[in-house]
Amino acid sequence: MGRGNFITLVIFGILVAVFPWIVTNPYYLRVINFAGIFGIICIGLSLLLGYAGQISIGQAGFFAIGAYTSGILTVHFGYPVWAGILVGIALNILVAIVVGIPTLKLRGHYLAMATLGIGEIIHIVAQADTEDFTDLIQAIGEKLGYNSDKLYSALEPYSALTGGPSGLPGIPPLGIGPWEVTTPTEWFYAIWVVAFIFMVLSLNLIHSRIGRALRAIHGNEEAARAMGVNTPRLKVGVFVLSAVMASVAGSLYAHYVSFISPGTFSIHESILVLVMVAVGGMMNVWGALVGAVIMSALPESLRFFHDYDILMYGLVLLLIMMFMPDGIVGQIQKVFKFSNSEKAG
Amino acid sequence: MVSSSDILQYIFSGITVGSIYAMVGLGFTMVYNSTSIINFAQGEFVMLGGLMGVTCAGALSEAGMPAHFAIPLAFVLAVGATTIVGMLMEKVAVEPTDHLTVFHYGGMAAIIYGLCRVLTDQSVPVALAVAVILTIGAYLLLKNKTIHSMKNPSVLQLIIITIAMSILLRGIAMFVFGKDAYFMKHFVTEDPINILGATLLPQTLLVVVVITLAAVLVGLFYAFTLTGKAMKACAFNRDTAKLMGINDRQMILLSFALAALVGAIAGFMVTPITLMDYDRGGMLALKGFGAAVLGGLGNGFGAVLAGFILGIIEGLGAGLISSGYKDAISLMVLLGVLFYKPSGLFGSTEAAKFKDF
Numbered sequence A: 001m002g003r004g005n006f007i008t009l010v011i012f013g014i015l016v017a018v019f020p021w022i023v024t025n026p027y028y029l030r031v032i033n034f035a036g037i038f039g040i041i042c043i044g045l046s047l048l049l050g051y052a053g054q055i056s057i058g059q060a061g062f063f064a065i066g067a068y069t070s071g072i073l074t075v076h077f078g079y080p081v082w083a084g085i086l087v088g089i090a091l092n093i094l095v096a097i098v099v100g101i102p103t104l105k106l107r108g109h110y111l112a113m114a115t116l117g118i119g120e121i122i123h124i125v126a127q128a129d130t131e132d133f134t135d136l137i138q139a140i141g142e143k144l145g146y147n148s149d150k151l152y153s154a155l156e157p158y159s160a161l162t163g164g165p166s167g168l169p170g171i172p173p174l175g176i177g178p179w180e181v182t183t184p185t186e187w188f189y190a191i192w193v194v195a196f197i198f199m200v201l202s203l204n205l206i207h208s209r210i211g212r213a214l215r216a217i218h219g220n221e222e223a224a225r226a227m228g229v230n231t232p233r234l235k236v237g238v239f240v241l242s243a244v245m246a247s248v249a250g251s252l253y254a255h256y257v258s259f260i261s262p263g264t265f266s267i268h269e270s271i272l273v274l275v276m277v278a279v280g281g282m283m284n285v286w287g288a289l290v291g292a293v294i295m296s297a298l299p300e301s302l303r304f305f306h307d308y309d310i311l312m313y314g315l316v317l318l319l320i321m322m323f324m325p326d327g328i329v330g331q332i333q334k335v336f337k338f339s340n341s342e343k344a345g
Numbered sequence B: 001m002v003s004s005s006d007i008l009q010y011i012f013s014g015i016t017v018g019s020i021y022a023m024v025g026l027g028f029t030m031v032y033n034s035t036s037i038i039n040f041a042q043g044e045f046v047m048l049g050g051l052m053g054v055t056c057a058g059a060l061s062e063a064g065m066p067a068h069f070a071i072p073l074a075f076v077l078a079v080g081a082t083t084i085v086g087m088l089m090e091k092v093a094v095e096p097t098d099h100l101t102v103f104h105y106g107g108m109a110a111i112i113y114g115l116c117r118v119l120t121d122q123s124v125p126v127a128l129a130v131a132v133i134l135t136i137g138a139y140l141l142l143k144n145k146t147i148h149s150m151k152n153p154s155v156l157q158l159i160i161i162t163i164a165m166s167i168l169l170r171g172i173a174m175f176v177f178g179k180d181a182y183f184m185k186h187f188v189t190e191d192p193i194n195i196l197g198a199t200l201l202p203q204t205l206l207v208v209v210v211i212t213l214a215a216v217l218v219g220l221f222y223a224f225t226l227t228g229k230a231m232k233a234c235a236f237n238r239d240t241a242k243l244m245g246i247n248d249r250q251m252i253l254l255s256f257a258l259a260a261l262v263g264a265i266a267g268f269m270v271t272p273i274t275l276m277d278y279d280r281g282g283m284l285a286l287k288g289f290g291a292a293v294l295g296g297l298g299n300g301f302g303a304v305l306a307g308f309i310l311g312i313i314e315g316l317g318a319g320l321i322s323s324g325y326k327d328a329i330s331l332m333v334l335l336g337v338l339f340y341k342p343s344g345l346f347g348s349t350e351a352a353k354f355k356d357f
Helices: A002-021 A026-051 A059-075 A081-105 A108-127 A130-143 A147-157 A186-207 A208-217 A220-224 A231-257 A267-280 A287-300 A301-325 A327-336 B004-035 B041-063 B067-094 B102-120 B124-142 B156-178 B200-223 B226-236 B238-243 B248-274 B282-294 B300-320 B326-340 B347-353
Strands: B193-195 B198-200
Touching: A002 A186, A002 B282, A026 A059, A026 A186, A026 A208, A026 A220, A026 A231, A026 A267, A026 A287, A059 A081, A059 A108, A059 A231, A059 A267, A059 B193, A081 A108, A081 A231, A081 B326, A108 A267, A108 B282, A186 A208, A186 A231, A186 A287, A208 A220, A208 A231, A208 B156, A220 A231, A267 A287, A267 A301, A267 A327, A267 B156, A267 B326, A287 A301, A287 A327, A301 B156, B004 B041, B004 B198, B004 B200, B004 B226, B004 B248, B004 B282, B041 B067, B041 B156, B041 B282, B067 B156, B067 B248, B102 B124, B156 B282, B198 B200, B200 B226, B200 B248, B200 B300, B226 B238, B226 B248, B238 B248, B282 B300, B300 B326
Parallel strands: none
Antiparallel strands: B193 B198
8 A cells, every 4th residue: 555654554553542541531532533433424535535536515414324324223123233334334325326326427516516415305304303204205195095094004103213303312322232332432442443444445445456547537537438447437436435434424423422413414514524625635535534633623622613613614625725725634745745645646 | 185276376486486596507507608617606696695685775774765766776786796796706716826816815804804803802993903914914925926726726626615615605694694584675565466366476576577687688798799709709618719819817707797696686686585594505506506407507598497497396396295395305306407317408418528527
């Protein structure tokens, strides 16, 4: 994977291993844990944005599906935690394929709008009172001639699945069998080990034939196709990968906070993740984690912004895209001219 | 049982929103044609037109101006101000440049002023002084520095910049106007007209008339004026247009101005019916983009037509299926169009595949 990346990976691994020994304050750990969860989403988005050159403004949707699937299956149906995570992943793969295949044939802004739309739809569904939803299905069913009483009793158990605007409480913590993840330190390892694994995966991907093909696509799609790169399949593949990562992050989030509500899964979060990747540097997967940590730590230290965080995100994103489009990691790379720098042109 | 007058009613309500989608779609098309960018801030122009219109009309009425002077004047002010916002946006964030322009310094001063006021609670003159001093300092430091990142911005970069601008404009609007919904009295009589059992608001009729007029005027501008033709030439092939002596930067600036103009007109006209708040822009942009795509991206006339069609579909969906899910319904129509006929009703599939981004 390149010497520079390997060294950085080792340093990162050591950092993850010893961090909770150095920083024991549970508040700081909580901030870093959330940074890690968002960081996982960012790794996926960074691959999509920096290497496949596609914009997705709907990662919060995949995040939501992962979280709600884990939540609903464990709370309402008593599934074990790992099953919830896997079903969430499967569901997200499906959605990503359905959305990705038609739109990735076209130019990037189609995907941007499609992901915006999907994210919004998922947000609306999560927020709507499922009771309204079952009423709706019932109404349609009646119009089509089905027995309304039978429909009602069939749909009744599903009428409170997502909890609507008030959210879904009581999600059990992460765990297998008797062993559960409860303390901030345990959560730190759970989240950041997953992040580490995804980093290893991504770095290996980038330095493989697939990674080079992705960079070729980002450089010039037509030329890449002329060289035999299966462009549509690769783009969909990266998109699905980003969805899977967001799904895992969502499941982790659900088990971490044990109570999820639709407000956490709006376009606000999709934009936040985009800002994180842009700030960190979209041409470099490390940028994803750097951006996530910075954008998570910063608001904590700038508490007085309250409502105006949306304004700050817009301003930060604008300034970064105008004056530092390679992000922080990109700038550092430029300044120090690392020989293994991943400049995709 | 759903009667035909119910359906007519749903169609009428759909026409109102459809007219906004038509204008937003037209705005998207104009900017896209000249720059290949999708301007995500398009919806905010509508929002600004509405909110500024309410504020102006309110201020003028309070100053004693009678309604039939106040409203047209407010219209001119609000639409004009939004157009200026659109042009500033282009100058600051979109136009390629290798050094900081007076617009950048102006923006810098405004940001510093805002931060001083909001964060540290300084009084107006102190904040102004700090802003001016720091900006002059920045100018002295940076005046000979070349900025490479904006010299030749990629389309990806520009699209994210417009996303950032849309968030920024939304945030500023929230700061200035607050989170409440704003309301304007109808410009004409509020007595609904009864047509075949369905009620039609006279304001809706006014909206449709004004917006159709605006669309027609834009079309005539493009087709028959020299500037309009120059813009079309620029959109068709920028380098050749430059060789022909057309100032492409001016044309791009003009396209942003026009996009902001039509958006603001729509926002102002529909606020009496649909109210307006700082957060509307996002959903409007999404649906307006749907209209633009449905009409065939790049086809202005198609975008306007598709906007009305989309609005009617939404109205029917809200009435016949579910009003809580009406946004989800129109979004699914949008996705359906994106998936199966991205060339839209009037565009070409080949053109959908080959452009810069």
